[in-house]
Amino acid sequence: QSALTQPRSVSGSPGQSVTISCTGTSSDVGGYNYVSWYQLHPGKAPKVMIYDVSERPSGVPDRFSGSKSDNTASLTISGLQAEDEADYCCCSFAGSRWVFGGGTKLTVL
Amino acid sequence: EVQLLESGGGLVQPGGSLRLSCAASGFTFSSYAVHWVRQAPGKGLEWVSSIGGSGISTYYADSVKGRFTISRDNSKNTLYLQMNSLRAEDTAVYYCAKRAGIATAGRYFDYWGQGTLVTVSS
Numbered sequence: 001q002s003a004l005t006q007p008r009s010v011s012g013s014p015g016q017s018v019t020i021s022c023t024g025t026s027s028d029v030g031g032y033n034y035v036s037w038y039q040l041h042p043g044k045a046p047k048v049m050i051y052d053v054s055e056r057p058s059g060v061p062d063r064f065s066g067s068k069s070d071n072t073a074s075l076t077i078s079g080l081q082a083e084d085e086a087d088y089c090c091c092s093f094a095g096s097r098w099v100f101g102g103g104t105k106l107t108v109l
Numbered sequence: 110e111v112q113l114l115e116s117g118g119g120l121v122q123p124g125g126s127l128r129l130s131c132a133a134s135g136f137t138f139s140s141y142a143v144h145w146v147r148q149a150p151g152k153g154l155e156w157v158s159s160i161g162g163s164g165i166s167t168y169y170a171d172s173v174k175g176r177f178t179i180s181r182d183n184s185k186n187t188l189y190l191q192m193n194s195l196r197a198e199d200t201a202v203y204y205c206a207k208r209a210g211i212a213t214a215g216r217y218f219d220y221w222g223q224g225t226l227v228t229v230s231s
Contacts, residue, residue, distance in 0.1 A: 001154070003153060013173070014207070034216040034217065036216075036217035036218070038154070038218075039160075040148075043223075044114075044223070045113075045220075045221040045222060045223050045224070046154070046204070046206075046218075046221045047221075048209075048217055048218060048219055051209065051215075051216075051217040052216075052217070053135070057219070079188070089153050089154050091156075091190070091217065091218075093216040095170060096168045097156060097159075097168055097170065098156040098159070099156060100146070100153055100154040100155060101154075102152065102153035103151055103154070105154035
């Protein structure tokens with residue numbers, strides 16, 4: 001059960017856009033449209049930012065968007081704000097189990 | 110308001126056991142699958158185990174299969190994780206998480222607890 005592959009870190013200046021990739025296999029990301037993304041802050045509960053590849057829960061800014069192509073999902077954050085600085089982790093349903101990515105640290109310069 | 114509150118973490122020696130609990134409120138507990146997810150220091154999240162609403166269906170990551178047992182008491186709105194034969198690599202913050210939907214809908218986690226730290230060390 002290998003973890004999904006994410007870049008360790010990405011960065012961008014306020015107002016810019018960044019994209020975080022999440023690569024899996026045909027058994028997880030490529031096999032289901034059930035990719036979700038979570039924002040992690042130390043000491044706080046993870047927060048879902050995107051579900052079902054591209055759906056946004058109520059209350060999540062529309063600056064956050066998701067997509068998928070074959071075995072790779074992506075999270076794009078446009079119009080970066082300082083408050084977006086956090087770790088982001090992707091997740092995919094994979095049959096009777098779930099698999100997460102290793103997490104990406106987003107730094108807002 | 111949905112709330113999930115984990116407890117039971119602590120320091121345990123390798124080979125030891127620990128039982129985690131997660132008290133749920135604010136939703137019909139028996140209607141939803143709930144999961145345990147952990148985060149080792151400096152690492153990403155790792156799915157550990159899940160249990161269906163009735164408690165009949167259970168699933169485990171290969172890394173914990175045969176050592177951990179997930180269960181629930183719907184009369185007490187509480188989820189459990191019995192952890193045996195603990196190893197250093199089980200050191201992590203353990204979160205309980207509620208699945209958002211049922212059947213083929215809501216295959217993501219909409220509510221999480223704050224986590225409880227398990228440290229396996231001699």
